[in-house]
Amino acid sequence: MSEKNQRAHDLRMYFTGFGLAVTLTALSFLTAILQPFGPVGLFATLAVLAIAQVVVHFRFFLHIDLSRQAREDLQLILFTGLLIAIMVAGTIWILGDLMTRMM
């Protein structure tokens, strides 16, 4: 790839990410403002849109992908994700349980 093409390619990466991020953010805000789905539907929609947007940011702004070279970093992210899932889910579970018992 020539230098000029490479530059255009690098810029396109950021603009694609930006476009997708703006779209997903707008969808999140619209869902929360218009509330077409009720409470459970709202939380589910926000969760899906947020996860999709996190993936977009990792892919287009932080350049994490499935290629061989980036795999160490991907493993680090996934391991951090596992730690977070255990700690956050555990905290919410235990403290939520305590709260219902206190009521």
Next chain:
Amino acid sequence: MTTSTSHLKSHPGLNLGAAHGQAHEDAEPVVFGFWIFLMSDLVTFAMFFAVYATSLQATAGGPGNADIVDVTSIALQTAALLVSSLLFGIATVAMKHGSAARTVIFWLIASLAFGLCFLGLEVRDFIDAAEKGAVPMRSGYLSAFWALVGLHGLHVAVGSIMILVVCAQIAFFGFASDVKTRVLRLGLYWHFLDIIWIGIFSVVFLPGLLT
């Protein structure tokens, strides 16, 4: 794409490429180290989110989630952060492809300006909340709210200062290889704060609109 060995090195964020020689060689280990810092920071934020989620009911009769959300301001803050991130990306692409120092500094300062817009709006929201009696010592919920949103704001403030620092370094030292890798790492930090913000508006602010 060539397949020389130095080209195979890869790390999170924009890769400078083999044409940058020393900076590209140095980037891989220092960026990986910085990435470990970012992931540990992510764990810290995750615990603040967990504390927030468990404190939702603990309003002690004070203002709750729905009373302090100004959706227009949150939308503007989100837009400011996203634009700032894009501008930082443009700055790193310009640096990679040999733009003049003043061009890169221009994009970095533009990125900083949007970061400061974000901070200004956030501080205004905090002042509004405090005027409504939603101060951190009012309830467990409000302590968790201020801690989580405030921690992110603090990160943005530190990042803003660091943008000024790297701009000064570019101006004084030019694109020395360690200056280049600092710009790359600051870029990761800046994009990372966007990811935290996605969590904040999805978990803290938008559910507050539920009627």
